[in-house]
Amino acid sequence: MIKKIIIFGATGSIGKNTIAVIQNDLKRFEIIALTARTDSKTLAAQINLLQPKFAVIEDEKKLTELKSLVKSRKTKLLCGREAILEIAKIKCDLAVLAIVGSAGMLPTLNAIRAGSNIALANKESLVCAGKFLMREAKKNKVQILPVDSEHNAIFQIFENKNLAAIENIILTASGGPFFNSNRDFSKITVAQALKHPNWKMGEKITIDSATMMNKGLEMIEAFHLFPISKDQIKVLVHPQSIIHGLVNYKDGSTLAMMSKPDMQVPIAYALSYPKRMTIKHAPLDLAAMQNLSFFAADEKKFPALKLCQEAMMLDGNAPAILNAANEVAVEKFLQGKIRFTDITKIVAKTLDKIPHKNVRLIEEVLEFDRLAREIATNYNS
Secondary structure, three states: OOEEEEEEOOOOHHHHHHHHHHOOOHHHEEEEEEEEOOOHHHHHHHHHHHOOOEEEEOOHHHHHHHHHHOOOOOOEEEEOHHHHHHHOOOOOOEEEEOOOHHHHHHHHHHHHHOOOEEEEOOHHHHHHHHHHHHHHHHHOOOOEEEOOHHHHHHHHHOOHHHHHHEEEEEEEEOOHHHOOOOOOHHHOOHHHHOOOOOOOOOHHHHHHHHHOHHHHHHHHHHHHHOOOOHHHEEEEEOOOOOEEEEEEEOOOOEEEEEOOOOOHHHHHHHHHOOOOOOOOOOOOOHHHOOOOOOEEOOOOOOOHHHHHHHHHHHOOOHHHHHHHHHHHHHHHHHOOOOOOOHHHHHHHHHHHHOOOOOOOOHHHHHHHHHHHHHHHHOOOO
């Protein structure tokens, strides 16, 4: 059976890796549409390779360049944010959501309402609006397949038939580039923060890994993905990034999912689920490994973890505020406008400034996202 696929955020790290996985067995997949934000050159190359029915470049100024680079006449070229939201309304077998940040929230919602199963790499959607998205998924009988390596790992070893027997789940963290560092964090440069020891990822998620905000966001995401309580979600630093997730059971058993740190592994699982597919990937050689080490996460050194835990416990508007402020702060850091340590300060300040409230509608989530961005943007360290 051929699976019809739409890839949102096709030119980013996850999008590129998704296409690389699909190339292992092109006959199994039909690409309906590709979307990108600004990278017209990469998008054009992908269009020429896969010849989808539709392609969208969000930046309208890049449409002319895109048209000049596309050779395929089979693809209808569109532009703008609204076009992406319309593409999301097309029902397909699997919509790969790899748009960075909360910008992926509405496309995810539209894809769910269209009845498309979701391969979710956009954790911010669940962080901000997990309650609404999971409710819509259940209503539309849509399956959410996590693409994040940690959640994908838990998904593979989580025994839904034995929920009462589950003690907790453990999301592993590499610790980023500064886990063992004693340097002055206020003097960390952008170049240093972007040097992740194990993974090759986009800039935003790499900075989130350096602050360990990424792991905190993943805790919130896990709460929505799996039928467990908030206090059943744990974090363990595992610098080698070989074990991606663990499930502890009350009978003393611990199940772990292991692989090399390569995003093509969880992507392949999501694309081929419930079956597995063959990809060009070197097998894990356990005999060649010297050791696998594990450490407790240091919340004093990485305050982002505690901020995320507090937002998760508060729920309501807190996760959306936290996420929006972090997105603004990370962008400021990447632009050289603030120090590395200011990222979590901005997030904490923004959370303090906006009163906690419950949210009933996704429109309320979007409004708190807007308000948090405004406050974080105007923050002066």
